[in-house]
Amino acid sequence: MIKVNFHTHTERCKHAVGSEESYIQHAIAGGFKVLGFADHTPWPFKDYVSNIRMTVDALDNYITTLTHLKQKYQSDIDIYIGLEVEYFPEYLEYLEILKTKVDYFILGNHFYQNENIKGSYYGRNTHLDEMMDRYLETTIAAINTGLYSYVAHPDLFMRGRKVFDAKAEIISRKIIEACIAKNMPLEYNLEGKKYNQINNVEEYPHHRFWEIVSEYPAEVIIGVDAHQPESLSKTVLYDEAYQFLSRLNIKLIDRIKLFSKEK
Numbered sequence: 530m531i532k533v534n535f536h537t538h539t540e541r542c543k544h545a546v547g548s549e550e551s552y553i554q555h556a557i558a559g560g561f562k563v564l565g566f567a568d569h570t571p572w573p574f575k576d577y578v579s580n581i582r583m584t585v586d587a588l589d590n591y592i593t594t595l596t597h598l599k600q601k602y603q604s605d606i607d608i609y610i611g612l613e614v615e616y617f618p619e620y621l622e623y624l625e626i627l628k629t630k631v632d633y634f635i636l637g638n639h640f641y642q643n644e645n646i647k648g649s650y651y652g653r654n655t656h657l658d659e660m661m662d663r664y665l666e667t668t669i670a671a672i673n674t675g676l677y678s679y680v681a682h683p684d685l686f687m688r689g690r691k692v693f694d695a696k697a698e699i700i701s702r703k704i705i706e707a708c709i710a711k712n713m714p715l716e717y718n719l720e721g722k723k724y725n726q727i728n729n730v731e732e733y734p735h736h737r738f739w740e741i742v743s744e745y746p747a748e749v750i751i752g753v754d755a756h757q758p759e760s761l762s763k764t765v766l767y768d769e770a771y772q773f774l775s776r777l778n779i780k781l782i783d784r785i786k787l788f789s790k791e792k
Contacts, residue, residue, distance in 0.1 A: 533783045534761065535565030535611060536635060536681060536716065536752035541583035541591055542569045545756040549594055552755060555762035557605050563783070564761070565609040566595055567635050567681075570627070572620060577645045592630055609787070613637040613681060615644070616671035624676060632787045635716070635752075636677040638668050639685065655689035658696060665700045669707045678785040679750055680708060682718040684738040693737040701738050705745050714782055715747055717774060719766045720754030726766075734770075743777035750782050 537552055538545035556564040569582035592610055599608040611633040641649040641663045654660040664686050671677060683704050690697055708715055721733040751770050753760050774781055
């Protein structure tokens with residue numbers, strides 16, 4: 530298996546740092562053969578400007594910049610242009626338009642309905658069973674659209690849940706089973722792993738979720754979720770994740786489904 534990452538952000542999302550080219554250079558130094566950019570989707574919200582994603586008018590430059598760098602570094606690394614996309618049903622037609630401009634979407638299910646709704650963030654409010662149910666409902670609905678190449682940080686709910694209880698196990702199994710039914714991989718997220726280590730907690734990725742994954746014929750991809758270029762050249766977390774998942778005999782993959790041009 531070659532070293533790949535399809536989850537890379539840019540400074541356009543307002544909470545990552547570094548130029549696209551610096552991410553590419555660090556990825557090459559880190560031994561990556563494939564680098565996919567998946568910055569947060571720019572949504573055409575009405576009367577609201579997000580502080581955690583690029584604006585709609587920044588999208589063309591995002592694509593143009595990465596297209597140029599893809600050519601510049603073609604002998605060193607394969608570069609793909611994607612987006613990390615929420616599941617907001619009212620914008621599905623908009624996603625069909627975006628789909629024609631990029632190589633892939635990954636599902637980053639952070640918010641219920643809209644990020645501007647108070648109490649909608651799954652990573653804070655899944656201590657409530659109601660929000661756990663909403664997370665499950667929207668994750669499965671997104672999977673069933675067929676728009677996404679994989680589910681990023683599927684155990685995000687553990688940031689709010691804290692304790693991996695019976696409810697967490699039920700939700701986990703249903704998400705895993707939905708992914709298998711649609712041949713959709715799950716992502717083991719390294720930005721979450723880094724947060725866990727820095728803060729001496731275990732939120733996501735949570736070992737129990739991945740032990741449950743190991744009971745199924747699921748496919749898993751490691752996602753750096755890079756917000757700093759150095760996350761791609763300092764690969765200790767990647768190596769640890771690979772060893773952990775390998776010990777569980779989880780099937781790791783290094784390719785994802787792309788729009789109209791699968792490799």
